[in-house]
Amino acid sequence: MRLVLTGLRAWLVQRVSAVYLLAFILFFIGRLLVAPPQDFVSWRAWVAQPAVAVAMLAAFAALLFHAWVGLRDVMLDYVKPIALRAPALALVAGALIGIGLWMLRLLSALE
Amino acid sequence: MSEANRERASDAQGGATPGAGESRRFLVRQDAAPRVVFLNLLQIQMPVGALTSILHRASGVLLALAIPVVAWLLARSLRDANGYADVAAWLASPAVKPVAILWTWALAHHLLAGIRHMLSDIDAGSRLHAARRSAWTVNIAGVAIALLAAGALW
Numbered sequence: 001m002r003l004v005l006t007g008l009r010a011w012l013v014q015r016v017s018a019v020y021l022l023a024f025i026l027f028f029i030g031r032l033l034v035a036p037p038q039d040f041v042s043w044r045a046w047v048a049q050p051a052v053a054v055a056m057l058a059a060f061a062a063l064l065f066h067a068w069v070g071l072r073d074v075m076l077d078y079v080k081p082i083a084l085r086a087p088a089l090a091l092v093a094g095a096l097i098g099i100g101l102w103m104l105r106l107l108s109a110l111e
Numbered sequence: 112m113s114e115a116n117r118e119r120a121s122d123a124q125g126g127a128t129p130g131a132g133e134s135r136r137f138l139v140r141q142d143a144a145p146r147v148v149f150l151n152l153l154q155i156q157m158p159v160g161a162l163t164s165i166l167h168r169a170s171g172v173l174l175a176l177a178i179p180v181v182a183w184l185l186a187r188s189l190r191d192a193n194g195y196a197d198v199a200a201w202l203a204s205p206a207v208k209p210v211a212i213l214w215t216w217a218l219a220h221h222l223l224a225g226i227r228h229m230l231s232d233i234d235a236g237s238r239l240h241a242a243r244r245s246a247w248t249v250n251i252a253g254v255a256i257a258l259l260a261a262g263a264l265w
Contacts, residue, residue: 064178102182
């Protein structure tokens with residue numbers, strides 16, 4: 001499997017993740033508006049439901065890929081020197097992967 | 112006055128004799144004339160779609176920068192009752208509200224501009240008139256949603 005996100009692959013990832021994020025954000029905001037969490041216990045119980053936790057985890061995955069494709073485009077446009085560009089890309093990639101692992105640990109540990 | 116400059120000067124005046132200038136064009140490089148380079152974004156008049164597009168990018172960068180904060184807020188709110196109370200108090204504090212409103216604008220504009228972008232992928236609303244109208248709609252609706260959020264927060 002090729003992991004490099006360029007060209008058509010990046011275009012497709014950006015759109016699939018966008019559609020999923022749109023659906024998740026509408027669901028999430030809608031839920032918060034219709035029934036705002038009353039306290040810690042009800043908030044945590046709601047997020048801990050397997051369907052919600054999995055949907056949220058998938059949203060983070062989509063978000064991090066989406067952010068990667070977008071930030072990569074921005075950096076390729078504005079960070080011209082390779083000596084700067086490579087570390088900048090590596091820093092962003094590392095941060096996104098780190099956040100992804102953090103959210104995986106957080107959302108899979110809820111009971 | 113150099114040969115090339117004189118050529119350009121006579122072109123600018125509409126050309127003295129059409130035939131004479133025409134034949135000499137083969138002797139000078141066509142790209143010798145300086146191109147118009149005027150890309151001061153603050154001064155050129157951008158079509159409304161350009162504003163939608165550049166704000167799509169700017170809001171995307173803002174939202175990306177907010178990802179660690181969102182992750183941190185989620186983690187803290189789920190940790191324990193104190194963490195939940197901290198997040199609630201933090202989101203309600205006057206110093207954070209302007210940031211929350213800016214974030215809401217960024218999210219609203221980015222989602223709407225993204226929907227517009229994907230609709231044009233399937234060739235919906237890509238004619239000039241419809242594209243301009245949807246660009247205005249996105250720009251205004253993003254701000255309107257942010258104002259609604261501001262009203263709800265204050």
